[in-house]
Amino acid sequence: MTFADLGLSDELLRAVTESGYTIPTPIQASAIPSVLMMRDIIGIAQTGTGKTASFVLPMIDILAHGRSRARMPRSLILEPTRELAAQVAENFDKYGKYHKLSMALLIGGVSMGDQLAALEKGVDVLIATPGRLMDLFGRGKIMLNGCSLLVIDEADRMLDMGFIPDIEEICTKLPKQRQTLLFSATMPAPIKKLADKFLDNPKMIEVARPASANVNIRQWVVPVTSAKKKDRLRELLSGEDVTNAIIFCNRKTTVRELNKTLQREGLRSSEIHGDMEQSQRIAELDRFKLGDVNILVASDVAARGLDIKGVSHVFNFDAPWHPDDYVHRIGRTGRAGATGVAFTFVTPDDAENIANIEKLTGHKIERLATAATSEEPVSTERTPRKRPVKAKAEPVVEREQPAPPTRQPQSVKPPAAKPAAPKPARPTRATQPPPPKPAPHTDNDDGDDGWNGALPDFLNIKLT
Numbered sequence: 001m002t003f004a005d006l007g008l009s010d011e012l013l014r015a016v017t018e019s020g021y022t023i024p025t026p027i028q029a030s031a032i033p034s035v036l037m038m039r040d041i042i043g044i045a046q047t048g049t050g051k052t053a054s055f056v057l058p059m060i061d062i063l064a065h066g067r068s069r070a071r072m073p074r075s076l077i078l079e080p081t082r083e084l085a086a087q088v089a090e091n092f093d094k095y096g097k098y099h100k101l102s103m104a105l106l107i108g109g110v111s112m113g114d115q116l117a118a119l120e121k122g123v124d125v126l127i128a129t130p131g132r133l134m135d136l137f138g139r140g141k142i143m144l145n146g147c148s149l150l151v152i153d154e155a156d157r158m159l160d161m162g163f164i165p166d167i168e169e170i171c172t173k174l175p176k177q178r179q180t181l182l183f184s185a186t187m188p189a190p191i192k193k194l195a196d197k198f199l200d201n202p203k204m205i206e207v208a209r210p211a212s213a214n215v216n217i218r219q220w221v222v223p224v225t226s227a228k229k230k231d232r233l234r235e236l237l238s239g240e241d242v243t244n245a246i247i248f249c250n251r252k253t254t255v256r257e258l259n260k261t262l263q264r265e266g267l268r269s270s271e272i273h274g275d276m277e278q279s280q281r282i283a284e285l286d287r288f289k290l291g292d293v294n295i296l297v298a299s300d301v302a303a304r305g306l307d308i309k310g311v312s313h314v315f316n317f318d319a320p321w322h323p324d325d326y327v328h329r330i331g332r333t334g335r336a337g338a339t340g341v342a343f344t345f346v347t348p349d350d351a352e353n354i355a356n357i358e359k360l361t362g363h364k365i366e367r368l369a370t371a372a373t374s375e376e377p378v379s380t381e382r383t384p385r386k387r388p389v390k391a392k393a394e395p396v397v398e399r400e401q402p403a404p405p406t407r408q409p410q411s412v413k414p415p416a417a418k419p420a421a422p423k424p425a426r427p428t429r430a431t432q433p434p435p436p437k438p439a440p441h442t443d444n445d446d447g448d449d450g451w452n453g454a455l456p457d458f459l460n461i462k463l464t
Helices: 010-018 026-036 051-062 082-095 112-121 130-138 155-160 164-173 189-198 226-239 252-264 278-290 323-330 348-361
Strands: 041-044 075-078 103-106 125-128 149-152 179-184 203-206 217-223 245-248 269-272 295-298 313-316 340-346
Touching: 010 051, 010 082, 026 041, 026 051, 026 179, 026 203, 041 051, 051 082, 051 149, 051 179, 075 130, 075 164, 082 103, 082 125, 082 278, 103 112, 103 130, 112 130, 125 130, 130 164, 155 164, 155 179, 155 189, 164 189, 179 189, 226 340, 252 269, 252 295, 269 278, 278 295, 313 323, 323 340, 323 348, 340 348
Parallel strands: 041 179, 041 203, 075 125, 075 149, 103 125, 149 179, 217 340, 245 295, 245 313, 269 295, 313 340
Antiparallel strands: none
16 A cells, blocks of 8 residues: 555645655554544554654645634644644645645744744644643634644643643634544543543544554663663663664753763763753754764653654663653654664663563563673562661670679669769779778769778777
């Protein structure tokens, strides 16, 4: 089957051919004809299978005839992140270059003035993130009652980011008579409930088992200690045939530190994370796409929707906390039928995370042999934690002291914790001679019950 068999227009086929594609992917072959027939669609497909084109291509032909009006978009595509929205906009530019369709991109982090100006002219396709769309709708800058086609993309990601209430509200602002397309990598219960509520007799299209990893990606688990991560990464970057690579970290601070380390070692690396302005993130992505840098250190902000051709390797410098993120991370390579390699560094503390990933994907990931520079193999099997056992103290043997000549040794009570006015320590016979005139005995709390010294002269009285 070719794209010509799917019922697309000649202008659209020309643009697809010039983009280098001739054979549709399974999700495209199944979804495009049904979308052209105006059916509601639920598309379940793993990342990297071309599902963006499966709704962009038929939408271009559907919207080819019609007229847009000011502030009333004819179609709406909801995306969870700015990067995904920008990626879909690029697809419309690429495939719709022989159609006269207007488009607007509503995302945060960029000037709202340009977006409002585009809306005033009228747009055929509105691509938006839920937050910015709700903001403009609340200001009365946009009307959705003329929207006849809705696409909810990456629905499971929308769920993770807490956008489902916003999507439900947006759906209530749209006409009831519309076509709705929902695409997701997984189908958790809240997404199923959303589909049942807002889709009309949808056609279910599932081209891969939910959350399965791309079979074109060779996957490795790299057992390593936390202290050896950077050394192991350096070995793999130098030893592997790395054309370009994306390195994922769990924390933004790790992204920044690792990028600085790689740059100090002379590698052409850059970084992208959520603390950067949108314009900065786009600029760094463009540098990576153009080959100015060949290593991109990223947080999960780049895990979904980035369609960059020729990414040869993905490195999970940190094992992802959520199993779904693993599937999306490694999906940045092995795209559009190409092959790729994915390495995931796993410390003993990551054993549970990797077990959850293998449970989700349904297969055991092959372990990479321990590096020659490693001191000893690192086990990734989960072991129960043991509390440290305190060593028993050795018994203290006190030096035996000579007993006093006239009394048995008395037990010594500990001194008071905080005496009001401590007295100087009483000298003992063992350390210094007794004073020539000892003071009369008084009761105290130092543990002595009586006098052990010689009898004073004033008490040496003969009784008659």
